[in-house]
Amino acid sequence: MQSDAKQLDTQIEIVTPENIAFQYRVAGPFRRLPAYLIDLAVRAGVAAVAFGVLVFAFGMAGLASLGFGVWLTLAFLLTWFYGGVFETFYNGQTPGKRLMRIRVLSVDGRAVNALQATLRNVLRTVDGQPGLFYLLGLAVATMNDRFQRLGDLACGTMVVVEERQWYGDVVRVDDPRAIRLAAELPAGFQPSRSLARALATYVGRRENFSPSRRAQLARHLGVPLRHILDLPPETDFDRLLCALYHRTFITDQEEPPGSEPISPMVAFDKSAGGNPFASSTTETTEVVNEDLSEPRTEQPFGVR
């Protein structure tokens, strides 16, 4: 969506020391909760198995107390260093984080070092206050843009979501009628940037909608475009948007790059291409105004 002011989102941009910008989606407390619970279960499982093995093995040798002491040491190490060791040697991930596809990074986008990984996990105890209810950590994470808890703030770290984004090719328009219509559109018409964005969004998503929904959506742009392009009243709006998209993103890309796209009203030069759809029936001003008036009603949540 277009934005003048900064929009609220869970996405942030990081500029690395090499001056390379990356966009990450930061993982908030609720995305991190399942990873934490998985790690808690792993730790509890390892501690339980170790307890059985150590107490049994040392017990057989008549050294049950020593076995219990070794187990306490292991439990201590698991409690305080499980996260730190994994995040240091596993590139910012524990088993839980790996399963949930999240990763700890420095705020400048680099991998965390051993000190950062260890300290942020040790400081989890502070974030868990009061008691182990984690309200302090939740409140602190809410108060900053990177969802950093106290441990993260102290170590300059944050948790990001590992996303695999697939950038596909430009969507192709298969309908031959739309391609024919594209060839017949006035050559002087060049969509503005915002119109091109709207066309790309519509064509990229239209496969997900039913034909009636497509008609509803396409009407918002189709009505004024039909007027601008002097198209006949029976023009199918969905096909018109596909044709314009095809002209803008497929046909025009094959031609030598021209000037910066400008406003459709300025760019449209009727003498350049004429209107192949000119109808003998002149659309009255009243009808045009009636059609155009509808999209202006400002009820953003209304069903159309």
Add this chain to the structure above:
Amino acid sequence: MQLDNTRIAIRERTFVDVLDLALRVVRWCAGPLAIALAAGIVPTFLLNAYLLSGYEEPDFELGFPIWYMIDVALLMLWEIPLATAPATLYLGQALFEERPSAGRIAGNFVRSLPQLIWYQVVLRVMVLFPPAWLWLFAQRPYLNEVILLERTPLAQKTPANPSTGRRCRTLHAGRGGDLFGRWMAAVTVGALLAASCWGSMYLGGGFLLNEWEPGNGWFTHGFHLALWLVVGLFTVVRFLGYLDLRIRREGWEVELLMRAEGARLSRAIDSGAGE
């Protein structure tokens, strides 16, 4: 109002992403949101305190006052839609406008009140069966948003202007499994958060006042407050979930973009015609 310039980034999100974004929204508009929530919740809080004042003191001395807590939860199930209506209206305006108008929020609330009372109060009283209310929460979670934000009529006037009931059916149809899964996740997270708030109040009282015996106030007002705090957060979650459902189901983000661009073109036509 510029439809493609929303204050919250409009795109499809997973449920955990919605929960995280809700925290960001709460931080962004904490003051006005707290006022809108208080406008609905404070009267309800006082009403509940009055309705439940009949509980005898000894009830609490017997141990954990489970029946009191069940009664509070049942009352709240009934009251949540009305109590959170002002906050929903505020969020709806704040999504598009920098300065939402309290007058318009109040006006829209008054206009929607008959439908809210019919769907969320009268029908629930007629169906005196709380599991049916739960079905409403799990399968028609965005009824409030349809009434308050879409302002659909009680009875259908034209096919293009469906009634609230019909619109609600269309919006939620075919999404039963997904909605139920989200509802279960919301109930689990909500219960954990409420327990966390309530426990923190106990520990906070203990640390600050050195009073480690939970008093009646902790069971009554403390429990109430913890639940309403979570309801406040989940009002934002529900609003964002509603947007997400409209994006997934109807391509609402495309619609906003098309309507905004259509309006721009229409203005250009008008200014061209005027010259």
